[in-house]
Ligand SMILES: NC(=O)C1=CN([C@@H]2O[C@H](COP(=O)(O)OP(=O)(O)OC[C@H]3O[C@@H](n4cnc5c(N)ncnc54)[C@H](OP(=O)(O)O)[C@@H]3O)[C@@H](O)[C@H]2O)C=CC1
């Protein structure tokens with residue numbers, strides 16, 4: 061298939077690399093070129109795989125005939141990305157989002173009215189170590205994907221076909237909103253408690269006060285989801301709380317937490333900020349998320365003023 065990967069950060073390089081290795085025609089939209097249209101994928105076993113791409117460009121051509129577009133920027137960058145893509149890509153293309161939270165597929169569906177929007181939750185840890193170089197830490201990605209907006213009924217099946225013959229595990233779901241809210245409840249909760257306390261998962265879960273804050277925050281997020289018509293169940297929350305208490309390595313931190321700690325713009329607004337705003341619109345109390353958001357917002361604003 062012919063695929064545009066928009067954004068050459070950690071996720072963009074990783075997906076571009078694995079899909080090109082599987083024989084797909086991959087075009088990468090980056091902000092600055094780095095020479096030959098290749099990228100380097102560093103695996104956990106220290107091997108460097110150099111992968112050839114079909115093209116790298118800094119401007120999206122006015123007309124691009126592709127089967128799939130993978131939006132691989134940070135969530136807050138999606139509105140500008142979809143404005144850039146508007147009118148340029150073939151109408152039947154499936155748009156795949158991989159961002160945490162729920163804003164990315166919503167923003168994509170508002171601007172790209174002719175494409176099917178396939179949203180996904182993605183579990184992987186990848187880091188860009190230099191321009192065109194990405195490091196995979198741990199396991200290959202696991203995605204759960206579903207049609208967020210179906211415009212031709214083919215979006216999910218196209219995306220499922222795309223990932224066949226790659227080491228990336230993709231499972232389809234018919235309730236992607238629930239999957240997105242469930243991951244949001246997990247990540248916004250342990251990430252924000254970790255950011256506020258400046259502690260890793262191993263540390264926050266071994267202290268009753270922070271462990272309880274994570275649980276309260278997850279419960280609040282589930283209540284907000286339900287008030288918005290998305291059925292995040294008690295058992296979903298029990299699942300994600302068990303991931304937090306037993307599934308993560310001791311040193312785990314979320315990417316939002318690491319960005320905030322290092323003074324970089326983070327996805328605070330698309331994670332905790334979004335839960336707080338959506339709680340407000342439906343009159344749900346979310347005191348834990350609210351408190352954490354207000355504390356972390358100052359740090360976010362300082363990071364963005366610097367940038
Ligand atoms: N990294 C991970 O392991 C995981 C990430 N995610 C989610 O995936 C999303 C992407 O994360 P990640 O890849 O780590 O983020 P990165 O910041 O590494 O990558 C985003 C990339 O998008 C590029 N970009 C932004 N705007 C444009 C533009 N207009 N044109 C071209 N390129 C653009 C940025 O360019 P520039 O560098 O120039 O700013 C950057 O390279 C996030 O929502 C994150 O939460 C989910 C699971 C795991």
Ligand SMILES: CC(C)(CO)C(=O)C(=O)O
Pocket residue numbers: 160182183184185247313314315316
């Ligand atoms: C939890 C994790 C690493 C899963 O991929 C993630 O999405 C993040 O830190 O942003």
